[in-house]
Amino acid sequence: MKVVKLFVVFLATLAMTTAAMAGTLDEVKKRGMIKVGVNGSVFGFGMPDDKGVWKGLDVDTGRAVSAAVFGDPDKVEFIALTGVQRLPALQSGEIDVLCRNTTQTLTRETKAGLNFAQPNYYDGQGFLVPKKLGVKSAKELDGATVCVLPGTTTEMNAADYFRANNMKWKPVVIENTAELNNAFFAGRCDCLTSDASQLAANRSVAPNPADYELLPEIISKEPLAPVVRHGDDQWYDIVNWTVMALIQAEEFGITSKNVDQMLKSNNPGIKRFLGVTPGMGTQLGLSDKWAYNIVKMVGNYGEIFEKNIGPKTPLALERGLNALWTEGGLMYAAPVR
């Protein structure tokens, strides 16, 4: 079955027609729908709720692109992809943009033929352990069995970390996140390693979340960003500036609630941003209302953070690195001008 699926991807890659190489924007408009690759099983980032409605930070990023392109956040088809499937799906043109907590790396930008937009979440890899194991530091994990998702930077970081610290370990590699979580909660592994945000999400679905704790070590940098294919600069600009617009809106203090009053603002920067002074959106090949639509229909970065993963959600993540640069974080948008 797996072989069959891979074979289909193989054929799809072979059959990459010239159509996939034409302007993604034109193709998306003709189709009337953006195909967004998402995670499918990480709560708070990309997972359908109990009514089947897609929710999450990555999902909202995809919806923001749709709002910018169509003036409607729901012209999106979400496609759940595993860590292994995601890059071939994008390379073969099966999806238009990948918003699936994917780490920007040199190899992925060069050999894999992909372009990463502005990160929508700065993460780092950590370890989740059962409290009863009595381990207080990742340095005590010599000889441990570690549950890890395949096809991730996590898998390589863990190998690097254990090698650097001269420790032995045994990975248990399961592709399906839910299946991996089950194995970990049942005690198949001593610890689970992944990006800290995902570990928080995994812990929130544990039978008893209080039984697990995150170790203090963060062993890597994981800038998670939306990804597009090489070779279509216009589409890359649209996705990149959609994330910038989310951040810029928060910096300007524009929210989905006050965006209509902000139209009357005297600040020339805000006027340009919201399209009151025309010219910005058209340069992207979109309407000048692009940023207005993003904020009005999806919200600014702060809003979607609070809604999906903020302190009031089960994940209860602090802004930390993901606060605005003006508040000591890394979220920094280039000027819209």
Next chain:
Amino acid sequence: MPFWLDSDKRAIFYQIFTFLMVGLLAYYLVNNTLINLEKQNIASGFEFLEKEAAFEIGETPIQYSAADSYGRALIVGALNTLKVSFVGIILCLIIGIIVGVARLSTNWLVSRIALIYIEVMQNIPVLLQLFFWYALFYESFPGPRQALNPIDGLFICNRGVAMGIPASHPAHKFIIIALVLGLVISFIIKKWAKKRQDETGTDFPVFWTSVGITLGLPLVVWLIAGAPSEMDIPALKGFNFKGGLMMSPEFIALLLGLVIYTSAFVAEAVRAGIQAVSRGQTEAAMSIGLKKSHILNLVVLPQALRIIIPPLTSQMLNLTKNSSLAIAIGFPDFVSVANTTINQTGQSIEGVALIMLCYLTFSLSTSVFMNWYNKKSKLVER
């Protein structure tokens, strides 16, 4: 006569035409792919095989670490696939033959149990069975610190089954040589006995002699070496058991799922083969006064095997191919390792080509061997 009216020439023309079309299609696909890869700046070629893999593998039949190359990682994956397929095929044949014969038993209970086994196991999708065995393993057994210890040297926990094995000793190499030697001698005896029987009609107890020699020779070597009986018993160290032989839950679940599923099909093939040999054959053999064992070995089995082997071959191939489902429960088989490689290098075309090559090699070698065996046991027409 013009050539289009000549059916022979026409046939040649069609052949050339088809060949050209297939060639053209292949050229189009390959060329298109290369152009597109170039446009997107995706790397191609197999240079990545020599690069450092930088990921760890859970089960390694040969020495491997993250510092080794992708090529070596893939070899580890291929060996894991080979290991599970090889052990799986052997177990599957044993269970399949037992169940198949039990299905024909005159004992009502035995034949019904075999029937239920076959019907249930061959009708539950194998992926589901894998999930079941895997979940059963990690849900129902305790952690390593509370491992079950039913007999000395055997530990069962949710990290797998650890068992004691004889501690490595220089004599082991010679014991294996003795075993091989025993097999060779048995083979020669069989040839000789057959020849003598053809000439003189005198019978020779080949089976028991062979068993005696094959088991006896290694035993003698073991005794000469001073009967080394030291065992390598697994012991709990840190997070897990060290020493002895450790089988992971992934391996056991995969093996169980594949063997139980496929053996049901093998059992049916065995039953079909035995039933296809008409009762008259047995009765005729009895009437000329053959022994019971001779009736089975010389009359029934040779005819049944002819029918059993082709479907058996296809079941062996199925088992090998189904082993790629390993990825669902985290056993690091070839597909799993190749997937990780594809993901890290972004070279899906090369990766999938390697996967196809690997399974094709395994399947074709099984096929070649089974076809040879089939030919050997085929009806020889005189």
